[in-house]
Amino acid sequence: MRRPIVKAIAILVVISIIIYSSTLLAGGGSAARAEPVDRPLDVSGLQNMKGSVNPGSYDAYIARYSKDSRPEKDIVIQGEDFDKAEGISPTITDDLGDGTRRAALTGETGSIEWTFQVPETGLYNIEISYYNVKGKDSDMERELAIDGELPFAEARSFVFSRVWKDATQKIVQDDNGNDIIPDQAEEPMWQSQLLRDSNGYYSEPYLFYFSKGTHRLKLTSAKESMAIDSIKLTNPPGPPSYKDLMKTYIDQGYQPADQVLIKIQGEHAAYKSSQTLVAYNDRSDPANEPFSVSKLRNNAGGGYSWRMPGQWIEWEVDVPKDGLYQIAFKNHQNYLRGMSSLRRLYIDGRLPFAEANRIGFPYSSDWQFKIIGEGSDNPYSVYLAKGKHKIRLEVTLDDLAPILRATQASILQLNNMYRQIISYTSTTPDQFRDYQLEERIPHMVPLFREQSSLLDKIASIIEGSSGKSNENSALLHTLAYQLKDMAAKPETVPLRLESFKGNVGALGSWLLTLPEQPLAIDYLIVSTPGAKLPSPTASGWGHFRSSTQSFFASFYEKYDQFSGEDDGGKSITVWMTSARDQVQVMKRLIENEFTPKTGINVKLRLIGADVVLPATLAGKGPDIALQMGNDTPVNFASRGALVDLSKFADFGQVKQRFLPSAIVPYEYGGGVYGMPEQQTFPMLFYRKDILDELHLKVPQTWEEVYTLIPELQKHHLEFGLEQKPLDMMGNEVVTSNALPPNPAFAMMLSQQNGEFYTEDQQASALDTEKSMLAFKQLTDLYVNYKLPLTVDFANRFRTGEMPIGIMDYTMYNKLSVFAPELKGLWEFGPVPGTTGPDGTIHRETGSGGTSSVMFEAAKDKESAWEFLKWWTSKQTQLDFGRQMEIRLGQSARYPTANIEAFHLLPWPVRELKELDVQSKWVRGIPEVPGGYLTGRHIDNAFRRVVNQGEDPRESLDYYVQYINDEITAKRKEFKLPYRK
Numbered sequence: 001m002r003r004p005i006v007k008a009i010a011i012l013v014v015i016s017i018i019i020y021s022s023t024l025l026a027g028g029g030s031a032a033r034a035e036p037v038d039r040p041l042d043v044s045g046l047q048n049m050k051g052s053v054n055p056g057s058y059d060a061y062i063a064r065y066s067k068d069s070r071p072e073k074d075i076v077i078q079g080e081d082f083d084k085a086e087g088i089s090p091t092i093t094d095d096l097g098d099g100t101r102r103a104a105l106t107g108e109t110g111s112i113e114w115t116f117q118v119p120e121t122g123l124y125n126i127e128i129s130y131y132n133v134k135g136k137d138s139d140m141e142r143e144l145a146i147d148g149e150l151p152f153a154e155a156r157s158f159v160f161s162r163v164w165k166d167a168t169q170k171i172v173q174d175d176n177g178n179d180i181i182p183d184q185a186e187e188p189m190w191q192s193q194l195l196r197d198s199n200g201y202y203s204e205p206y207l208f209y210f211s212k213g214t215h216r217l218k219l220t221s222a223k224e225s226m227a228i229d230s231i232k233l234t235n236p237p238g239p240p241s242y243k244d245l246m247k248t249y250i251d252q253g254y255q256p257a258d259q260v261l262i263k264i265q266g267e268h269a270a271y272k273s274s275q276t277l278v279a280y281n282d283r284s285d286p287a288n289e290p291f292s293v294s295k296l297r298n299n300a301g302g303g304y305s306w307r308m309p310g311q312w313i314e315w316e317v318d319v320p321k322d323g324l325y326q327i328a329f330k331n332h333q334n335y336l337r338g339m340s341s342l343r344r345l346y347i348d349g350r351l352p353f354a355e356a357n358r359i360g361f362p363y364s365s366d367w368q369f370k371i372i373g374e375g376s377d378n379p380y381s382v383y384l385a386k387g388k389h390k391i392r393l394e395v396t397l398d399d400l401a402p403i404l405r406a407t408q409a410s411i412l413q414l415n416n417m418y419r420q421i422i423s424y425t426s427t428t429p430d431q432f433r434d435y436q437l438e439e440r441i442p443h444m445v446p447l448f449r450e451q452s453s454l455l456d457k458i459a460s461i462i463e464g465s466s467g468k469s470n471e472n473s474a475l476l477h478t479l480a481y482q483l484k485d486m487a488a489k490p491e492t493v494p495l496r497l498e499s500f501k502g503n504v505g506a507l508g509s510w511l512l513t514l515p516e517q518p519l520a521i522d523y524l525i526v527s528t529p530g531a532k533l534p535s536p537t538a539s540g541w542g543h544f545r546s547s548t549q550s551f552f553a554s555f556y557e558k559y560d561q562f563s564g565e566d567d568g569g570k571s572i573t574v575w576m577t578s579a580r581d582q583v584q585v586m587k588r589l590i591e592n593e594f595t596p597k598t599g600i601n602v603k604l605r606l607i608g609a610d611v612v613l614p615a616t617l618a619g620k621g622p623d624i625a626l627q628m629g630n631d632t633p634v635n636f637a638s639r640g641a642l643v644d645l646s647k648f649a650d651f652g653q654v655k656q657r658f659l660p661s662a663i664v665p666y667e668y669g670g671g672v673y674g675m676p677e678q679q680t681f682p683m684l685f686y687r688k689d690i691l692d693e694l695h696l697k698v699p700q701t702w703e704e705v706y707t708l709i710p711e712l713q714k715h716h717l718e719f720g721l722e723q724k725p726l727d728m729m730g731n732e733v734v735t736s737n738a739l740p741p742n743p744a745f746a747m748m749l750s751q752q753n754g755e756f757y758t759e760d761q762q763a764s765a766l767d768t769e770k771s772m773l774a775f776k777q778l779t780d781l782y783v784n785y786k787l788p789l790t791v792d793f794a795n796r797f798r799t800g801e802m803p804i805g806i807m808d809y810t811m812y813n814k815l816s817v818f819a820p821e822l823k824g825l826w827e828f829g830p831v832p833g834t835t836g837p838d839g840t841i842h843r844e845t846g847s848g849g850t851s852s853v854m855f856e857a858a859k860d861k862e863s864a865w866e867f868l869k870w871w872t873s874k875q876t877q878l879d880f881g882r883q884m885e886i887r888l889g890q891s892a893r894y895p896t897a898n899i900e901a902f903h904l905l906p907w908p909v910r911e912l913k914e915l916d917v918q919s920k921w922v923r924g925i926p927e928v929p930g931g932y933l934t935g936r937h938i939d940n941a942f943r944r945v946v947n948q949g950e951d952p953r954e955s956l957d958y959y960v961q962y963i964n965d966e967i968t969a970k971r972k973e974f975k976l977p978y979r980k
Contacts, residue, residue, distance in 0.1 A: 036368065038340045038360030041399040041461050046406055049454050054153070054409045058197075058206060061152040062123075065209040070235040071120040077217070079104040079129075079228035084113040088221070096131045096227055097190050103131060103227040109909050111220040114231065118215055123207040124233040126195045131227040132162040132188055137275065137882055138906030141223035144195070147216050151208060156824040159198035160226060161273040161310070163187045169268070171298070178296035180588060184275040184886065190229065194236075199820060200309020200397040200515060201405050203357075208233075223908045239351040242380055249324065254383050256529045257323030265289065266301035266330075266521030270316040270390065275886040276305045277313055284332065285367050286538040286546040288522050293549040300520045304335070307518040312394035314346075317526050319389065324381035326529040327391065328371040330536050332520040333361045338470050341517040342400070345372065346392040352382050358398040361519050367536040381529045391524065395517050403458055407511050408821050410451050414504045415799050417447055419690075421493065422801065423715040429494035438490040445487045452483035475510055479503040505795055512818070570863045571601040575622040577609040585883040586626075593879075594870050600863045616641050616855060623858035624867060626677065627850045630665040630740070633674035634927035636853065638974050643854040644671030648865050657872060661847055662897045664924025669976075674851030675872050676897035680808050681847040681922045682722060682743055683828040683914065685793075685815070687803035690717070698804075699832045701841055702777070709785045712803070720791045720805025721781065739935040741925060742778070742942065744806065746846030749774040750923045751834040753844075761928045762971065762979045764963040766938070766956060775938075776952045779945040789946065794818050797826070806831050808848070809915060810895055817891045828911065830918040843921040849897060877901035930963075930970035937963050 053059040080092045080102050088110025094102045106112050132140065140160040143150070150156065167183040194205035210233065217231065240248070267279035279298035282288055288299045301313060319325065333341045340360030344351070351357060361370050373379035397404060421444070425435050438445055459476035463469065469477060482503060486493050493500075525533060538546070576583050583606045590602045605622070607615075612628070615621045616636070636642045645651055651672070655663055658676045666674030686698055694715065699705045709719050721744045741756065749756070754770035757763065765771060781787045788802075793811065796802035798819045812828060833843035852871060858864045870876055878901040881894030885906070896902050903912065937959035944955045964979075971978035 036362035036364045038362045039464055040358070040360065041403070041464065043399050043402040043461055046402050046457060046461065049406070049450075049457060053405075054412060056153045057405075057409070058152045058154050058202060059405065061209075062207060065123055065207075068209060069120075069122045070207075071122040071124070072235060073120065074235075075116065075118060075124070075233040077114050077116050077231040077233075078102070079230055082112050082114050084115075086111050086113075088112065093227065096133070097188070101129075101190065101229045103229040105133065105225065105227045106219070106221060107225050108135070108221050108223060111218050112228075113216055113218040115214065115216050118210040118212055118233070121210065121212045123209055123235075125205045125235060126208055127192055127232040127234055127236075128160070128195065129190060129192045129229040129232070130160055131190050131229065132160070132186070133225050133227055134186070134188070135224040136904055136906045137162070137186065138224060140226040141221075141908070142226070143220040143222055145218040145220070146208065146210075148218070153824065154197055154202075154206070157198065157222065158195050159310070160191075160193060163189055163191070164272050164275050164277070165270065166268075166279075176295075179279075179281070179298040180591075181278050181280070181298065181584075183588075183592075184278065187271060198310055200395070201401050201408070203396055203398045203401045221909065223906070239354050239356070242353040242355050245353045246381075249381070249383055252383075254322075254324055256381065257319070257321055257325055257384075259528060260320060260323075260325070261525060261527040261531050262317055262319065263523050263525050264315045264317055264391075265299075265523045266315075267298050268315070269301055269313045271314045273310065273312045273394075274305075275882075276889065277302065277311065278305070278886070280305075282332070282520060282522070283550075285536075286542045287367065287534075287536065291546075293546055300332075300522055302518070303520045304518045306520075307335075307395065307516040309395050309397050309515055309517070312346075312392050313521075314390050314392040315524060317384075317389050317391060319384045319386060319526065322385050323383070324529060325384050325526050326371060326373070326379040326381055326531070328369050328379075328525045328527070328533055329361075329393075330367060330522040330524070331361050331370050332367045332522070333363055333518070334365050335363075335516075335518040337363050338472070339363060341519040342396050342398050343393040343517075343519065344396040344398075346390075346394065347382060347384075348390050349392075353380070355380070358396065359393070367522060369533055369536050371533075379529055384526075391526075393519075393521075397515055397517070400514065403461060404511065404515060406454060406458060407507065407514075410454055411504060411508050411511065411821060413447065414451060414507075417441075417444060418497070418501060418504065419715070419717070419800050420444070421497065422717075425494045425497065426716040427497070427801065429497060431495055433494075434491060435494055437493055444493075445490055448483040448487035452480045452487065455480035455483070472510075472514070475503070475506055479507055501799060505799065508798060508819075508821070511821070570599060570860060571603065572624060572858065572860060572864050572867055573603045573605070573622040574624045574626065574867065575605050575607050575612065576626045577607060577612070578627050580606065581887050582627075582884065585880055585887070588883075589876060589879055593876065594867065598863075598866055598870070600866060602867065616857070619857065621855050621857060623860070623864045624852060624854050626852045626871070628674065628853055630849055630851065630925070631927055631932055633666045633851055633853050634668045634929065635932070636855075637668045637671070637673040638929040638970070638976075641856055642673045643856055643858065643861060643864075644673060645675060645854065645865070645868070646672040650869075654869055654872070657874065657898050657900070659897070659899065659919060659922060661922045661924035662849065665849070665927050666851055667926065668928075674853050675868050677850045677852055677872065677877075678895045679847050679849040679897035679922075680810055680895050681845050681918060682747060682806050682831050683809040683812075683918055684806050684831050685720075685797065685804065685811060685826065685828045687797065687800060687822070687826045689825045690800050690803035698829065701835055702832050703835070705832050706785070708804070709781075709787075713786070717800070718788055718796070718802045719785075720793045720796070720802045720807065721787055722791070722793075722805070722807045723789075739939060740848060741846065741935040742938055743808070743846060743848070745774060745778050745938055745942075746925055747806070747831060747844065748777050750844035750846060751842050755926075756934060757926055757928050757931070760977075761926070762977065763967060764934065764960050766934075766963070767960045772953050772956060775941070775956045779942060779952045782946045783949075798822065809918075810893075812911065813891045813893050817889065827914075829914045830921070833921075843918065844923050845918070845921060846925045847922045849895075872898060874898055874900040874904075878904050881905050928967060929974055929976065930967035933966045934963055 082090060082104055088107050090112055091105040092102060093105050096103060139162060142158050144155045144158060164184045165187050167185040172180045196205040279301055280303050281296040281298060282300040290297045290299050340362045343359045345356040345359050359372060371379045420441055421437060424440055455476045459473040462473045482500060486496060576586060587604055595601060612625050633642060662676035662679045663672060666672050696708060696711055699708050712719060723742055723744060749771060752770040752774045754768060754774055755765040758765050793802060793805050793807055794814055830843050831845055833841035836842050852868055854864045854868060877896040877898040881896055884892045884894050893905060941955040941959045944950045945952050968978045
């Protein structure tokens with residue numbers, strides 16, 4: 001009798017907690033809440049402060065021409081009238097859009113140039129009319145030069161967005177009744193864009209100075225193809241103030257539309273600027289439309305994905321009559337505490353009034369209404385004629401933009417000063433030595449003072465009239481105080497370098513998050529001005545009922561099931577070991593592509609990587625497992641658990657999808673037991689600005705590296721060398737499985753034409769002369785050249801103290817997102833090589849990756865093989881990679897092993913060329929039974945030499961014995977031939 005009583009008590013306790021939580025969440029349900037206040041920031045005077053402007057930036061450029069006039073007459077350059085092209089053969093076409101325009105179709109490489117006359121000296125905006133032709137589904141990017149030179153640093157990159165929409169307006173649900181996120185389809189169309197900063201650091205379009213006379217304008221392709229109709233030098237009139245607009249409305253006799261209230265769901269956007277802006281499920285309030293206590297419903301638009309400057313979402317509304325309307329958005333802005341998420345409002349492609357340039361959505365923990373206007377008591381009215389209209393919200397930084405520019409300038413100057421200081425003190429100064437830095441670097445103290453004043457000013461702007469320190473200003477005050485104190489006591493600077501570097505690094509991280517302006521939209525309402533709006537939140541009772549229903553639904557809903565039950569036809573079971581996002585994308589691809597075309601049902605499950613082996617041994621394993629580490633296939637195959645994929649008749653054709661090196665880790669006993677999914681390899685990353693400053697060249701050979709390292713060390717800078725593999729986001733792989741071989745050693749061994757194992761795979765080959773030379777080459781870099789043992793490459797690359805290093809190419813993903821202020825200042829290329837007898841530079845490297853495997857216990861091996869072929873095909877890998885980038889951003893760019901799919905992912909042209917060059921030198925690292933100790937013992941030998949000063953040859957030879965003992969033991973266990 002006790003168990004039922006205990007269960008009943010437990011349920012009552014849970015219900016009580018739900019009731020209490022619901023009451024707290026709803027705030028009582030009926031209590032009036034103060035309307036959150038949108039507080040614009042006063043940034044006046046910030047731009048004129050010392051240290052707030054970078055030399056070569058747009059701020060410095062426009063300051064030279066601030067007194068020049070802005071001519072009213074437009075200058076139009078037709079796209080087809082170009083007079084020069086390099087590295088490209090532009091095509092003149094009139095087949096785009098409605099066929100009424102002639103345009104120059106430019107490719108993703110090369111440059112195109114126009115010559116034109118300017119009749120009047122002055123400042124002009126530049127507007128480009130373009131068409132987003134089909135490409136790799138990423139935004140177009142161009143560099144602009146005027147008269148052969150970049151006008152300012154930001155002109156290196158102008159981004160032109162594509163236009164996207166939901167592929168279908170129909171709500172599609174999975175087998176469990178959950179809404180599926182709709183696919184995104186590109187909508188090609190003509191667009192006109194004033195050239196402006198894609199990062200949003202300048203809220204207004206750029207101005208360009210042209211003197212009277214002949215000029216040349218050149219656009220260089222950096223990414224994607226684009227058709228150009230025209231280029232216009234213009235100074236368009238700004239929108240009127242709302243006050244002036246209302247005068248016009250009154251003069252025209254416009255009246256409020258009577259008794260109209262139109263609701264448009266936020267998830268039903270007509271168009272959007274990015275594939276990432278998809279509908280999503282929000283369960284934070286039962287009043288959200290639509291809502292389910294147990295099912296996933298796509299009931300909101302925007303959210304955290306809608307946070308970067310320049311991103312926009314556009315909705316379409318059909319109004320029944322002419323008249324004046326108010327616009328309100330039911331929104332959730334619980335991301336930026338104490339601040340507003342900023343948007344720019346367009347109606348039918350135009351700013352209706354000047355105030356629409358900045359619409360602030362203030363912070364609130366609850367859903368709320370934002371009525372466009374000066375508070376809910378004074379809404380703005382806009383005139384809409386009967387028919388369809390477009391309402392667009394675009395992310396803007398507005399008053400935050402000067403703060404971001406000044407902070408970015410401060411970070412770059414402080415990092416530069418840090419490098420100057422460590423050139424005298426090193427990164428580990430002697431605490432008993434006076435370095436006399438104020439005399440060696442005379443501008444150090446003045447720079448610290450001006451940067452301290454600048455950061456204090458920024459902090460006071462963020463705090464506003466309250467003057468109270470908050471989470472956004474505290475760090476600024478800390479660094480400002482430190483700089484002021486170091487200026488007053490310069491002799492203490494060497495002892496405070498570490499904390500100084502940490503504070504500047506923290507400021508860089510703060511700079512990354514500040515531009516993010518997330519906002520969720522449940523729905524928008526276009527209505528009669530002053531119309532009564534529904535409550536944006538549910539009552540306390542509504543929260544309680546919803547929470548209770550959700551609690552009981554948790555007993556029968558299958559939240560971890562991603563596929564339906566077997567329908568009696570062909571069926572296979574597939575396990576994935578990654579995360580929910582990846583599984584959801586895979587499920588959608590299976591349901592849309594694989595099952596309809598093959599008739600094979602797939603039972604998809606998400607499990608932990610450490611579950612696969614025990615489940616297989618217990619006879620409970622899947623037919624196919626995805627995303628297995630490189631060591632897994634041979635480990636399972638040696639136990640007879642996997643199918644030899646090379647036995648399938650068309651395997652020879654399928655393996656052509658990959659580099660030969662990608663197959664190597666999965667070969668065993670003459671068979672192949674895995675299909676490559678991902679493949680990664682090292683590249684050489686370098687800061688162009690710092691190498692140019694030091695007059696150093698990018699090394700092509702190891703001899704040049706040995707020359708470069710001392711030159712860097714003269715300035716207390718370091719060369720970075722990867723020791724552990726990275727994942728696709730550039731982070732160190734953390735695994736409970738075998739430690740992979742040191743990537744740097746694998747690179748040096750490959751360049752010596754050495755091998756990890758003997759030809760018969762019965763013993764280690766690390767006791768050969770080639771292996772010994774490679775191991776000594778590696779350890780000498782640490783013993784003789786003092787390379788650091790631990791490498792926080794992303795942070796140190798950002799500060800500049802490690803301006804060059806060899807890292808997995810996925811580090812590109814991390815740096816592109818992690819250090820946006822370095823855009824254009826760094827590149828990557830092939831790794832340094834070893835010069836052969838014929839003069840060829842051999843740049844061989846090892847590689848890492850993941851694979852898919854088929855288990856011997858699979859009942860329908862032909863169906864499983866069809867799935868593996870589909871999963872590793874070009875289109876599936878491409879679709880999966882693009883979807884992951886849509887969901888998680890550029891940092892999650894998928895390192896597919898499929899060669900064709902890899903080339904169709906949105907890599908910039910230059911980077912893709914460099915990756916192609918290096919990929920031709922990649923060599924796979926074989927796996928053998930017992931080989932899981934190889935990486936571990938290479939690491940043991942390495943540390944014995946570097947930490948204990950042992951002889952490299954003796955140390956490696958010592959551990960080779962342990963490797964061979966393990967290989968022999970495993971071969972005996974599996975009844976394989978072994979060396980006696």
